[in-house]
Each structure stands twice: as C-alpha cells, then as structure tokens.
Amino acid sequence: MNSKMKQLDSTSNDVKKHMKTNNISNLKIPARVSGWLEEVEKIKEDAQSISSIGNGCFNMKMSSAPSDGDAQNHFRSREKSFKKALESLEQDRTSKVIVVCGMGGVGKTTMIEQLKKTAEDKKIFNYVLKLVIGQQINMFSIQQAIAEYMGPSLTEMSKEAREDRLRITFEKLPEGKRKVLLILDDVWETIELKDIGLSPLPNGFKLLLTSRNENICKQIAVEVNSDLTLVRVDVMEEPEAQNFFWQITGVSKQHGQEFNQIGSEIVRRCGVLPLAIKLIAKTLQFQQVFVWRDTFQRLKKKNLDENVQEVIKISYNYIKTEEEKVNFLLCGLFPDDFNIPIEELTRYAWGLWLLSEVSTVGEARDRTKTCVQNLTNANLLMDxxxxxxxxMHDLVFAFVLGRVSKGDHPWIINHGDISKWSRAEVRESCKRISITCTDMSEFPNDSKFPNLLLLRLMDGD
Structure with missing residues (x-):
C-alpha cells in the first residue's frame, strides 16, 4: 500500500505543478481536475487511518521485522534538529536561508524530504521546489527547471536573458501567492543566486540548502543579505545506531554473545552513519557468524571514509547474480542523484546482451525489474x-564510478566539464560512454573508439 500511495502522491504533485503553470499562463483548467485532487486527498486520509488503526494485518509484519526505511525516519537524535529547521521555515522567522549541514551519508537529504513534506502538508508556502545541485553546477538546467515549475519554459539562450526572465516571473507572482520555498540539495560550491533571479531574495521567499560545507552556504546567505539558520545533522547516538543495526539484521541476543560483540564493533567502525549501517546490516542479514567476523576484519584497520567505501564494496560483492551486478553498474551511466528510468536500464541490458535466458523484450523488462527490486531491497538503490x-546515493555512486573507470575496458563517464576528456589509451579500450553536452560541438571530433558498444549522450540544456 505504501508503494502505491507514493506513486499516487507523485502523480498528484505532477498535476498540481501543471495547474500552477496554467494559472500563471491564464490557461483554463478542466473542472474534473480539482475533483480528482480532492479524491486523492480523501484516499490519503483513508490510507493514513488504516496505517494508524490497523494493528492487525498491516502492522503485524512490521512489529516482527521492522522496515529499515521506517526505522531511519524516526531517529530521536534528529528531532531537535528537525524542529529547529521547521520553525525557521515559518514566515514569521527572520531567517531566509536555512542550511542543513553534515558529512556524507549522515541523512541530510532524508531530513529535507521530511521538511518538504511537512511544509507542503501545513501549506506554509504556495510553491515548494526541490533541485539537486551536485558537484558540477549546470546553471542552464537549474534555470530551466525553476522556470518550468513556476510557469512556461525559458526560450532565451543567454544566461543573462534567462536570469531576467526568472526575476520578472517572480516579480509578477500575484498577491497572496508569493510564499516560495526553494530547496537546493547537495550543494558543493557557491551558487550565484542572481543567475536565477533571486538576488536580493524577495519577501516571502526562503532557501533550504544541504551541504557538507557550511562555509559555502554562509557565503550564499551573505549574497542575499539574509540571516542564516544553521542546522547540523550529526552521526547517530551510539545506542540509537546499535538499535538501528539490530532492527535490520533481525538478530537478537538469543543468537549468542559473539554475534552481539562483533555487531556492536561493526556499528562503531561504520562511524554510526545511517547509510553505512543500513548497507552492512542488510548484507549481514541471515549470514553465519564467520561472515560477521570476516566483515569486521575488513573494517577494523581502516578510517571512516575508507570504511564507508568498504561497506559498499562488501554489499556489492554479496549481490546474488551477475545480472544484478551489471544493472547496478549501469546506473553509473547517469548523472549523480539522477532519477534513473528502469526502462532505460532494460534497453541497455537487452541491447548489450547482459541478460541470460531471455528471448523477448518483455522477459528482459521483467528480469531488469527483478534485479532493481533486489538491489533496492539491499539498499544499494533507493526508491x-x-x-x-x-x-542512487552519492556515496554509492562514487563507488560505482571508481569501479567502472578501471579494468581492461574502462567506461568514460562525464557529466561536467567535457574538456576533461579521457586519455588516448582509455579510448582504445573503452566500451561504454555516457556524457552530457550543451552543444554537440563540445564532443571531441578526433576520437576513435574501436571497441565501443554503448554511446549515451545527454542534452546539458
């Protein structure tokens, strides 16, 4: 039911987005649309009541084997930080810039997703827009995404003209519709807010940022001349982390003292980071004690950063089938924090003959969906x-890139600066390329790839 409700919620949000676009463009909205949205809200209320009342069938399974996703969403140590961030979003607070800061894998994105949902449910803002920035800023794409959410797409080609269009769009928002929350997730570098028409930041607008570097976000706050609310998301408290680990593994004290001792040490070696704990706990589920001992040996001599990557490596090595492994690696063809279409994975796996004992596209589609489901269950992919x-989490994505860029046939993945092209010897052996270009003239015209099997070009615009 939760999966179906998430799909319904996504469709509902898309419909609301189109309604906002039509309102701004003075286009007529069919009467049945509002009725459909009202029905959706009623269904959501009914589903919520079932979830809260149904201590029988719906909750019985969770009480004996709680979902790791649900466990992660209710960390007591995060309640104070969440409350501070939520209070700062209220319109009567002076801060216009709210920063959720912490190390990779600590749960920043999870928190802002919860903040986004709460802000929408409480109707604090008229518009709530979330963008993932990543390590390489593509201002053209950022401008386009904001424009499409707020109204008609941008047709201007120069950055300055697009900036002016966005500024005018914000200025023309009708009275009573000027409360806007812009969420920028995974910020690595300073963003020039004037490039998106938001410097100075208009009244009613608020920025919610996540970053590993709080100094970058402080610079953004200075640019818009705003007070800043800094919300730090730290690692979990150890008792909470231990409980999280044991919930996922399903192992209790009855399994023996050795399990308990090794498991507790593994949690500490994971730096009590939610991502690392979730991955390793899922991997150790139903494994015998010698697997736990071996896992601890592989972690105990490394530092935290190395251990996070080692945890991902261990989880990767325990993937059950080669088909699941190749589908996992195929996700590396897409940019960081991308919504990866399962249908595209199907086409690549089918076209590259990576699936065994399938004779039709329909069978390939089912096989790929099965692989993706198993990878999601292993926490290597996310819904x-x-x-x-x-x-795919950015730390898992970094592991995939590190893996596919090595070996006898390294892949070429470039969704940032296309001028940083690969060495000649890599081109000779490369079998798969995925790059983002804003103009085909950026693509090197002197390159030869005699062994190339897959070329994926994305439009940077």
Missing part, C-alpha cells in the same frame, strides 16, 4: 518519487 525510476 524515487518518479514512477518507474530509482535513485
């Missing part, structure tokens, strides 16, 4: 708010 898509 997306977009129907038919999955996502």
């Amino acid at each position: 997306s708010y977009y129907i038919g898509c999955v996502k």
Whole structure:
C-alpha cells in the first residue's frame, strides 16, 4: 500500500505543478481536475487511518521485522534538529536561508524530504521546489527547471536573458501567492543566486540548502543579505545506531554473545552513519557468524571514509547474480542523484546482451525489474518519487564510478566539464560512454573508439 500511495502522491504533485503553470499562463483548467485532487486527498486520509488503526494485518509484519526505511525516519537524535529547521521555515522567522549541514551519508537529504513534506502538508508556502545541485553546477538546467515549475519554459539562450526572465516571473507572482520555498540539495560550491533571479531574495521567499560545507552556504546567505539558520545533522547516538543495526539484521541476543560483540564493533567502525549501517546490516542479514567476523576484519584497520567505501564494496560483492551486478553498474551511466528510468536500464541490458535466458523484450523488462527490486531491497538503490525510476546515493555512486573507470575496458563517464576528456589509451579500450553536452560541438571530433558498444549522450540544456 505504501508503494502505491507514493506513486499516487507523485502523480498528484505532477498535476498540481501543471495547474500552477496554467494559472500563471491564464490557461483554463478542466473542472474534473480539482475533483480528482480532492479524491486523492480523501484516499490519503483513508490510507493514513488504516496505517494508524490497523494493528492487525498491516502492522503485524512490521512489529516482527521492522522496515529499515521506517526505522531511519524516526531517529530521536534528529528531532531537535528537525524542529529547529521547521520553525525557521515559518514566515514569521527572520531567517531566509536555512542550511542543513553534515558529512556524507549522515541523512541530510532524508531530513529535507521530511521538511518538504511537512511544509507542503501545513501549506506554509504556495510553491515548494526541490533541485539537486551536485558537484558540477549546470546553471542552464537549474534555470530551466525553476522556470518550468513556476510557469512556461525559458526560450532565451543567454544566461543573462534567462536570469531576467526568472526575476520578472517572480516579480509578477500575484498577491497572496508569493510564499516560495526553494530547496537546493547537495550543494558543493557557491551558487550565484542572481543567475536565477533571486538576488536580493524577495519577501516571502526562503532557501533550504544541504551541504557538507557550511562555509559555502554562509557565503550564499551573505549574497542575499539574509540571516542564516544553521542546522547540523550529526552521526547517530551510539545506542540509537546499535538499535538501528539490530532492527535490520533481525538478530537478537538469543543468537549468542559473539554475534552481539562483533555487531556492536561493526556499528562503531561504520562511524554510526545511517547509510553505512543500513548497507552492512542488510548484507549481514541471515549470514553465519564467520561472515560477521570476516566483515569486521575488513573494517577494523581502516578510517571512516575508507570504511564507508568498504561497506559498499562488501554489499556489492554479496549481490546474488551477475545480472544484478551489471544493472547496478549501469546506473553509473547517469548523472549523480539522477532519477534513473528502469526502462532505460532494460534497453541497455537487452541491447548489450547482459541478460541470460531471455528471448523477448518483455522477459528482459521483467528480469531488469527483478534485479532493481533486489538491489533496492539491499539498499544499494533507493526508491524515487518518479514512477518507474530509482535513485542512487552519492556515496554509492562514487563507488560505482571508481569501479567502472578501471579494468581492461574502462567506461568514460562525464557529466561536467567535457574538456576533461579521457586519455588516448582509455579510448582504445573503452566500451561504454555516457556524457552530457550543451552543444554537440563540445564532443571531441578526433576520437576513435574501436571497441565501443554503448554511446549515451545527454542534452546539458
């Protein structure tokens, strides 16, 4: 039921987005649309009541084997930080810039997703827009995404003209519709807010940022001349982390003292980071004690950063089938924090003959969906708010890139600066390329790839 409700919620949000676009463009909205949205709200209320009342069938399974996703969403140590951030979003607070800061894998994105949902449910803002920035800023795409959410797409080509269009769009918002929350997730570098028409930041507008570097976000606050609310998301408290680990593994004290001792040490070696704990706990589920001992040996001599990557490596090595492994690596063809369409994974796996004992596209589609489901169950992939898509955490994505860029046939993945092209010897052996270009003239015209099997070009615009 939760999966179906998430899909319904995603479709509802898409419809609301189109309604806002039509309102701004003075286009007529069919009467049945409002009725459909009202029905959706009633269904959501009914589903919520079932979830809260149903101590029988719906909750019985969770009481004996709680979902790791549900466990992660209720960390007591995060309640104070969440409350501070939520209070700062209220319109009567002076801060216009709210920063959720912390190390990779600590749960920043999870928190802002919860903040976004709460802000929408409480109707604090008229518009709530979330964008993932990532390590390489593509201002053209950022401008386009904001424009499409707020109204008609941008047709101007120069950055300055697009900036002016966005500024005018914000200025023309009708009275009573000027409360806007812009969420920028995974900020690595300073963003020039004037490039999106938001410097100075208009009254009623608020920015919610996540970053590993609080100094970058402080610079953004200075640019818009705003007070800043800094919300730090730290690692979990150890008792909470231990409980999280044991909930996922399903192992209790009855399994023996050795399990308990090794498991407790593994949690500490994971730096009590939610992502690392979730991955390793899922991997150790139903494994014998010698697997736990071996896992601890592999972690105990490394530092935290190395251990996070080692945890991902261990989880990868325990993937059951080669088909699941190749589908996992195929996710590296997409940009960081991308909504990865499962249908595209199917086409690549089918076209590259990576699936065994399938003779039709329909069979390939079922096989790929099965692989993706198993990878999601292993926490190596995540559910997306977009129907038919999955996502990958940026730390897991870094592991995939490190793996596919090595070996006898390294892949070429470049969704940033296309001028940083690969060495000649890599081109000779490369079998798969995925790059983002804003103009085909950026693509090197002197390159030869005699062994190339897959070329994926994305439009940077």
